[in-house]
Every structure is written in structure tokens, then in C-alpha cells.
Amino acid sequence: MSPTLNHSESPLINIHEDGHVHTRLCNHATGEMEEYVEQAVQKGLARIVFLEHLETGIDYYPPSWLGDEEFTYYFQEGARLQERFAGLIEIQLGVELGFNPEATAVILEKLTQYPFARVGISCHFYRYKNIHLNLLSRRRQSLDQLAAIGTDKVISTYLHTLIEAVCSVPCNVLCHLDAVLRHLPGVRFTDEHVELIYQLLDAMHEHAVALEINTSGFDYRGKAFPVPWIIAAALQRGISLRAGSDAHRPSEVGRHFDRLPDLLNTAQHSQS
Template structure:
């Protein structure tokens, strides 16, 4: 499928086709990161300005929290970072009041050994949105990043077995939505997105009953499912989750929540028009 390149600057058109009731509120980008997480660029205010330039009426920062992860590279905020994040967020709310609604949220990476610490962190401050995700898999006492493109990390997953990695990942997500007070499940099927064998392994996982378990728990808890448009950059013409998973989620009447997962200001609202 050949798609024209989409500019990520300039106003975003949110015109739905006539007679089509929108399932997504494309006036808000509900998932952006900043340089605070060490793998994105740009200050918080740059993302706000980018959202305004795109014609958005709302923006939710969803910065990374991880607990107990043993990894040589930190990709999440420290306690000091979160203190600054909240302070700067409140300043931006005051400055841009009446122009754009700014949400301060957190994307929680699930670690089954740190459930109590994670709950304590979430309870310490109010959050506008709590995204649930899982970025790391413990193999032999070390955590490996499931979204990494590093060849050494991918080799570890090769040795473990790509389908086994995905099965473990979905099981962790099932535990996370059951145990943590999340409001939205992020990038459901993005694990191993840089592995060359992920597509057939993921297709095989579609029969895994744990996926239906995830959706059942989400429905019972009123959790939304994120439609993550970073997928357009990582797999051909498709957001996360895949259409089959999206259909199964809609069968349970799950709310849908669009997010760009922007790691650069110019990525705010990226590919939203593709969702129409």
C-alpha cells in the first residue's frame, strides 16, 4: 500500500465523512512524551505549541513510570523529574487557559514484582490519565526492552522465542489491567515491533485466550483502548492495535482513545487524519 507522506505541521482536518458517527475524538492527542523520558526531544511547552498549530483543543502528557527495572538505559522519569513535570504542567495550564486543555498523565510500565510500589506512586498524586503498558520482559534476571530496535536485544528475544515473548507480554498486560488502576491500555500489540518475525508470531497469538481476558477486564473496569498512531510509522498503514483486535474490543463496547505517542513536537497529532 503506497501512502502519500503526511505533513505533521499545520492544522489538522477533523472532518468526518457525511453520515458517519465518529468513534474517536480527534480534537485531542492523548499520548505525548517529552525530553524528560530521555528518549524523546522537546520541552513540554513545545508540544503545547505544536498541538495548537495542529488545531487541537486538548493535549495529554503521558510520561513514563517504571519501578524495579534493571536495564542499562533509563527510559523513564525519576521522582525529581516527576516533580518538575507536575510543576511545569501547572504553569502551562495557567498560561494556556482558554486556548487548550492540558492533561498531566502517566504511562505505567508493568513490573509484576513492583505492584505495591506502582500503586503507591499512583496514589501519591492525582493523574488526569493512567496509561497501562509493558515495556520490559525479565529474562534471566535482566529486563529487556520489548520496543527496542537494538540488534543485541532482538537476539535475546530470538533465543527466547518470538512467539513465547509475545505470549509472556500479553499475559503481563492481562495482570496489569487486573491489578493496576489504569484508565487506558496503551499500544496493545506494539511489542517486538522492530523484530522481522513479529508479524507471523503476532498472527499466531490472535488465538491466545488471554487477549479476550484483557478486553473482558477492561470492559468491567471501564478502561479505554488506545488507538496509537505511531503504528503508521512502524508497520504499513496501520495504527495499534491491529484491525482484528480493534474489532474484538468494539464487540465489548470499549471506548477508544487516540494518541500519537509523539516523541518530537512535530509528531503531535500525527496520522490522525488517516484514522478517518
């Protein structure tokens, strides 16, 4: 077992499962599926969940998600790897579904076309006139346009979209809840945003949707997505937690999972 995972366990989360991994198939990550599995085995993980991107009705270039051809390969290669690594690690093939409220019917149809073992919900794009702006991009042009629209408005729309997604799409986990505008300095949640987050968590509890603790946040901002007070509010509602590295390179599989027990201990104590 890798030393990075040889730490005290937390009863709140399984740090031997990486539930959020991407590959070169999504057009903005690197590495083959097999390389990610090999890294997971080296780090002592018991399960790895590929959560490749699916977007519908999004006008954005270059595309940062898989098309039908890529998904066909995804499942073929995934089946080969499941056979090759049988007995060493469990491999699941899931999807990170970027919710577009204008394409709900198409989304539901897409979900019936593939045997996804896990469906993660996220929202990556904000509709502006006839185009879509990437809410998680570091592109200066996108950040400037989103700032000009108004960060409070953008964040409110983002949270309303996630609430609608959880209530209208069969899903298992909500990804990187507070990663919106992660590359825009000085972003803060207003009282309205906090209330929307509570509504989102209530909807997650009602629909049995888990909350992802996304450890990529340690690299982006020095703390995981979401922040401890959101984790504490989720725990108060009995929402399950899932660990995800959001790896976009093989070396990032299981990154910072050793920090999760302390993080959750802090969040748990902040409930009182």
C-alpha cells in the same frame, strides 16, 4: 485548524485530543513540554495529555523513564502551561505506567504520590535472568536475546502481564496493545495469543479501561497499533477508544489523526 485534522469525524473516537505525548524528560524523546503544547494548538487540538513514563523495579540502562526529580518538574511546568494556555487548549498531566508484576505494591504506592489525570498501562520490559530486555527497542542485542528466548513465549508473557495489570492497577487506557517486538521482523500472533488478547479485552471491559489507537504504528509498520481485528473485537465489547500519537518529538503531536476515521470505519464494518 490544521489541514491534517480537517477530515470527516468519527463518532467512535475524538481526533481533537492527543492522549499520549512524551517529552525530553523521559530520556528518549526530545523537546520541552511547551513545544508540544504549541504544536497541539497549531494543529487545532482541544486537549493534549502528557503521558510520561514511569517504571518500577526495572534493571535497564540508560533509564527510559522519569525519576522523582523529573516528576516534580513535570507537575510544576505542567501547572505553568495550564495557566498560560488557559482558554486555548486543555492540558492534562498523566502517566504511562510500565507494569512490572514483581513490583505491584510499589506501583500502587507510586500512583498515590502524584495527581495523575490519566493512567495509561503498558509493558515495555521482559525479565530475563537478572536483567530486563526492552520489548519495544530496536537494539540488535535485545532483539537477538528475545528471539533466542522464543517469540511465542515472550508474547504470551507480555499478554499475561497486561491482563494482570488491567486487573490489579487502577488505570484509564491500555497503550499500544500489539506493539510488542515491533522491531523484530516476521512476528505473528498464534491461536494462543489471539485467545489471550480476547481475555485482555474482556478484562478491559470489566474494569472500564479504554483502548488506545496509537498512530505511531503508521510510521513503524504502515498501520496503527492495534490492528483492525483487535479494534473490532474491542468495539464488540463496547470498549471506548482513545487517540494517541505517542509523540517523541513536538512535530509528531496529532500525527496521522486524519487517518483514524477511515481506520475505524474499516474496523467497524469488519465486525459483521
